[in-house]
Amino acid sequence: MLHIKQVPDLPVMGRHRRPVWPWLLGGIALILAVIGIYTFSGDDSDKLMLIPEPIDNDSLGMQEWAEMSELTRQSLESDDTGDELIPQDDSEKDPFLIRSKIHRNQTLFVALKNHGLDPGDIQQVIASMENVVDFKKTKPGDKYEVHIDVDKRILKFIYEISPEDISISERQGNTYVAQKLDVHKRVERILVKGEVSSSLYQTFIDYGEKGELASNFMRLFKYDIDFSSDSQRGDEFSILVDKVTLNGEFYRYDRVWAATYDSFARGKRLEAYYFDSPDPDFAGYYDGEGRALKRSFLKTPLVGCRVTSPFNLKRMHPILKRVRPHYGIDYGCPTGTPVMAFADGVVTFADWKGGNGNLLVIEHAHGYVSLYAHLYGFAVGIKKGAHVKQGQVVAKLGNTGISTGPHLHFAVKHNGKYIDPASIDTAHAFTLNGSKLQAFNASRNALRAALNGQSRRHEVLVEASSPKVGEE
Ligand SMILES: [Zn+2]
Structure with missing residues (x-):
């Protein structure tokens, strides 16, 4: 996903073209810079690790998509830009200081051992922390700092689960003593x-x-x-x-x-x-x-696809060659295009169903149901009973069942009847009423005051x- 601008045509200066090598060097520098930024932003990918991974590698790569979508959603919902108490910028290059974080599928012991630290010290440090660090809460991305002496023995170890949860273990004589950092x-x-x-x-x-x-x-x-x-x-x-x-x-x-x-x-x-x-x-x-x-609803359950057939109650079916209402919208896109949940809801069907091919049905609040047909496959965890969030990637577009080419047939029911998805007022689908509105009015008045x-x-x-x- 690296987009590198093409070098523009060079202007001709006098009889000589400008030499090309400065541009090449510039280009290489740019590429290195982009790679650098890309690597640095690895913080984001670490956040992905919070989501437990399936044991088997999913051939569809759906897990990544589901995670990406989850991440996008989270980043939209909250800007977690809290200051870091253990800065990750290791610019000072102190030979007696190690700053790093736990990587995926890595225990704290292995992480510390990879720095060439004494296994006996590591065991003692971890043992000393057992009463202050809830090791069940530790996760990839947790930060740590190790202060060592010239013999690479551990003097001090700091472990940060979050800025609110930091613990320190310090060498005292032949043993280590740990405590939680006092955070006010x-x-x-x-x-x-x-x-x-x-x-x-x-x-x-x-x-x-x-x-x-x-x-x-x-x-x-x-x-x-x-x-x-x-x-x-x-x-x-x-x-x-x-x-x-x-x-x-x-x-x-x-x-x-x-x-x-x-x-x-x-x-x-x-x-x-x-x-x-x-x-x-x-x-x-x-x-x-x-x-x-x-x-309450997405405008469309996928991005970058065109409508190939709108909701139409008098459509001539392209394969069956007879008038058959088209109770949904068809979106043409390549096989594999991510399909997102139209709104928060619960999966009620995710399986093969005749001419629909792979069909996904999600039930939403307030009497709405969305249906996604001809899918290539479902995202990991998408099965009957699964809760999904608006915008979460739930499937891949495909060409299964009775279908003339890769497309998504997308339909919406309201109170049991098919409606034109394009007719839904996505801006204000829900308005409070009754006792909910009364409760809201009371809290709104307090907030207004x-x-x-x-x-x-x-x-x-x-x-x-x-x-x-x-x-x-
Ligand atoms: Zn269709």
């Missing part, structure tokens, strides 16, 4: 409000917040406003958000509870209120009237230190 965690609910200056992003920075908060803010309203074009100086905004600090340092933002944006370009006020419903089907963001902000408070209001929600050894 504080969660505040803060209100940030004001006027947009040069840009919304810069405004948040000017208010002493991180750019991450601006991203969270913009993501809330991404279906309603294009901040790159419709945001302008003088627009007013407010946001109520939980902010987490560790040892007095910013760690991350937690939930955004409410936000408003008054756009002069659009001439309207946008509102977002988090509804903390005990029913997970309804928990999420709504506007002031109780309409869901998140699109909080938004109307003084700017920079700080309310401390949680203040806690990690337990010392022996206090657990």
Whole structure:
């Protein structure tokens, strides 16, 4: 997926063309830089390892896709850019310091042994930590730091499961003594409000917040406003958000509870209120009237494919040669194209079914069912009863059953009847009503009152230190 720009045609200077070798060197440098960035971004691939891998290698490579989609979804839902307490930049090249992380299929013992450390020391260090580190929680990507002496004996070992969970084992005489690092965690609910200056992003920075908060803010309203074009100086905004600090340092933002944006370009006020419903089907963001902000459905269950046959109740079937309603939309694309779940839901069928070939059926909330036919195959874990998330890769497009070529037949039922998927209002499919709306209105009113408070209001929600050894 490396895209390397072609070197443009060289201008002819006088009688001599410019020599080509500087371009070649530049090109090689660029390629090396790209590879460097690609390798450095290996942090992302480490996150993939959090998802348990199937024992057998899946021939379809579906697991990777499912993971990629999960990762994309997660990265859209949260910008986890918390500061790292153990920096991974090893620029100082201290010969007595090792900084690394646990790799896939690697135990802590093996990881340390690979640095050429003394196996006896390693065993003692790990044994010393058994009461402070929950080794069941350790995972690929966990960071560690080893301080060694000239004989490569371990002086100090630091293990970081997360910035909130760091443990240290230090050599004392002939033994090692471990303890959890004292991390003081504080969660505040803060209100940030004001006027947009040069840009919304810069405004948040000017208010002493991180750019991450601006991203969270913009993501809330991404279906309603294009901040790159419709945001302008003088627009007013407010946001109520939980902010987490560790040892007095910013760690991350937690939930955004409410936000408003008054756009002069659009001439309207946008509102977002988090509804903390005990029913997970309804928990999420709504506007002031109780309409869901998140699109409940994808526009299409795959990307980059064209519609080869729309929903049509009077279609002449290409193979059967008679009028047969087409209860779905056909998307033409190469075999293997990832197919995504149209919305959150539960798989009710994933198997071969006659002319449908491999068929996947997913049941969603509020009486919706989506169907995907002629599939090449299903993603790992996609079987009856599996829970899927919107946008998760669930299958590969194929040409199975009665089919004239690789395509996806995609259909949607609502309350048992086929409907044209293209007719679904993906923007506001769900609106709260009844008792849910009443509960929402009450919490919205409380959030509105909080938004109307003084700017920079700080309310401390949680203040806690990690337990010392022996206090657990
Ligand atoms: Zn079809």
